[in-house]
Amino acid sequence: EPEVTQTPSHQVTQMGQEVILRCVPISNHLYFYWYRQILGQKVEFLVSFYNNEISEKSEIFDDQFSVERPDGSNFTLKIRSTKLEDSAMYFCASSEPQEMNTEAFFGQGTRLTVV
Amino acid sequence: KQEVTQIPAALSVPEGENLVLNCSFTDSAIYNLQWFRQDPGKGLTSLLLIQSSQREQTSGRLNASLDKSSGRSTLYIAASQPGDSATYLCAVNVDSSYKLIFGSGTRLLVRP
Numbered sequence: 001e002p003e004v005t006q007t008p009s010h011q012v013t014q015m016g017q018e019v020i021l022r023c024v025p026i027s028n029h030l031y032f033y034w035y036r037q038i039l040g041q042k043v044e045f046l047v048s049f050y051n052n053e054i055s056e057k058s059e060i061f062d063d064q065f066s067v068e069r070p071d072g073s074n075f076t077l078k079i080r081s082t083k084l085e086d087s088a089m090y091f092c093a094s095s096e097p098q099e100m101n102t103e104a105f106f107g108q109g110t111r112l113t114v115v
Numbered sequence: 116k117q118e119v120t121q122i123p124a125a126l127s128v129p130e131g132e133n134l135v136l137n138c139s140f141t142d143s144a145i146y147n148l149q150w151f152r153q154d155p156g157k158g159l160t161s162l163l164l165i166q167s168s169q170r171e172q173t174s175g176r177l178n179a180s181l182d183k184s185s186g187r188s189t190l191y192i193a194a195s196q197p198g199d200s201a202t203y204l205c206a207v208n209v210d211s212s213y214k215l216i217f218g219s220g221t222r223l224l225v226r227p
Binding site: 031091104107 | 147149151156157158159160161164204206208210213214215216217218219220
């Protein structure tokens, strides 16, 4: 069964360092997303990506964040200069919109710890 | 602004019991609603998707209903098993970017 895969599963980084989280969405999907979940809190939307550009981003997704689809399969989230409060589980998701009713499939997440 | 609330926050039941998890949302203008399961420290597994035009959706022992006008959805789990223990998340799809707005989840424990 097709699935969304994320690497690494866990990343520890020092404050101020850049990190890149990687995702391989389901191959025939057209929409890609990043969400995050701070420990004990709700899953929050960060950004959606369609047709090689950002379609929507949340207030959280500031200039420190960027997304890219460097080739036909990978979808990446870059955090330029990590802060302690960026520590969270980051989820990648993808969907294949059909008449505006679509099911989103999530990866297993990357746990980012900023020290 | 769309807000999603799930009640109860936690639930503990003996094995075999039928149970209902509740989800409410403040803005009825949704495209669809999706229920997920999350095991501790793991990703989100999609359980059911209810389109805005549907009233309910079933998968095995799971049945989800949607009442858009009242801003409510329920997830019914029949004959609960210890393997059903997890956090159940409700999320609504709100606009043409297909982003999801999540509730806080209901943490379910099914005791053997």
